[in-house]
Amino acid sequence: MPRIQIIDDDVLTLASLGIQLEDAGFSVTKSSDLTHAEQAYVEERPDLVVLDVRSDRERGWELLERIADSTPVIVLSAAAREEDVVRGFAAGAVDYIAKPYRSAELLARLRVRLAIPVPVAALAVSAAPTPAAPAAPAAPKVGTTERLAETRPPAPPPRRSSARRDDDEEAVFMSEAEEMALLRIPDPRLVTEPAEAAPAPDEGESIGKRLRGERLRRHLTLVQVENELKIRMSYLQAFEDEKYTLLPRGPVALQMVRSYVEFLGIDPEPVVAEFRAQHYVDQYEPLPALGGSRMPRSLPTWVIWTVAVLLALAVAVGAILYFDPAFFQNLWAQIMGLMPQPQ
Template sequence: MRTILIIDDDVAFTAKLKAQLSEAGYRVLNSTVLAHAERECARERPDLVLLEVRTEHDAGWEALPRLAAFQPVIVLSSAGLEEDVMRGFAAGAADYITKPYRTGELLARIQARMLSEAPVIAPTNPKTTVIEEMTPVSTSRRANDEETAEPVFMSEAEELALLRQSEQAPIRQLSESEQHASLGHRLRAERQRRHLTLVQIENDIKVRMYYLQAIEDEQWSLLPRGPAALGMIRAYAGYFGIDASAAEAEYRLRYQVEEKTPSFSFTVGNVNTRLPRRSPPRWLIVTLAIVLALAIAVGAIYYFDPAFFSQFIGG
């Protein structure tokens, strides 16, 4: 069984990624501390490392060349600028994937990297004992890896092939655990059950693919703040007929989101007419307040000193 080491100090994200990789058939190790992760690499010799370079306040950038010297490293990071990607490859990364990512694409890239790193089995001599030592990857091998690296995005032909394969695959029933899972897990399970891609759903409900991925991973911080995020959650859940009220309540509680007050309606005959609630403009409120203050002041002066105004009138 192939071994993958995840290095990321986001504990919640690491737990979800570990579950996804374990379900795909990999032995998964994880570490939130870089020093411990490097010791784990020396002891366990993983086949692949998934590294978040922003671990320990961007200290992952310094660890990347050391880790890449002994095994292939895929950078899986929220640092997604062009200069970040170029810096990652320059430091020895075998591949670079930005968050949020497509789970199917990540698994495909891992599988491709595993195949490219498959060891050559040589005949062994029973009389000879071989002691393996950790040796840095040669420069020529690293250059080879960069030449054969998978493209960052799926090509149009690959996307069409995936769609054709999805149409031919049978639709399975959700397991009991999937039916009672959290919203993100249920949405991913329902999408995979129907063999749909995030691209298809984006075209149907007009919500960006990376927001859909964030909802599946329940990374609410990646969604835009306010009612727009609630609308995205409702749209994606409604696409599969799933009740999203619990996730909406959690989002409101976490980010203190208050939606606009509902409009009021009245009935004329048999027609229900709905009017929006409108607040008066600010300038009108200020003007009325000034006029009211002046009226109160004039009334008070007239009440306590009626002769005050008579001197102006008489003059």
């Protein structure tokens, strides 16, 4: 049984790849630490090493250079740039596979490097005998080439090999185009008749039913609307289910309603007006003690005028005392002179 050592610091990849190789009939040694991996390599001397060169902060490149001369090494790494592949082959790797990898392709490359024949099940289809062609009636004598062409049995129709079938069954990744096509498929729980378009929403229905009906009529999913409008799917679902308590308060909810309605091609003004009249809630302002804005304070007008007059008098008296200190004494003497003297 061929021995394969897997060296990768990604424990998820290490576990899944180890199970796949063990199921394929290999003896597998797994290492997530380069120091332990090199010790295990010296002790067991595997027939082939599957190495991620980015393991342990790029130290996998050094290990590749040390062991590539004595053991074939297949690099399985997310470092898939052209310079990385060239560097891997220059260091001695016999093959270079980029992540994410295809399981069937990896197994096929391992069998080629280890000179293991393809399983008999994969060759059963191609080795199946073909029925003999019926005997042709006697024909006039022709050339050798023409005679071979006439007696040759018809070629069997092309059959799908088991290797290709295993590749399809084990593939776990899909392209972006396939993912987007999958998202465009309407939900069968919501669309009862996919072949027919949903009826146009009735103007008398509630806001949520109108929005849901128009979205289904356009064959749009909530994921698509969320990606286009940058509005959380939970808010879109709350609009359609009419659970308006789950929406944010204030003008933000009005803006989301307007954006969603305009995206569906509905006149936004009646819908926004109805939402404002029935379900709109003003933004809650916290108390000043809890971080809210402080309430403005104002003094009565008479207090302001009294303070102004007193300040003016104080300034005037101060100025008189500064420029004419005897002013008040003279003023008092004049006032006393005007008063009648007692007999």
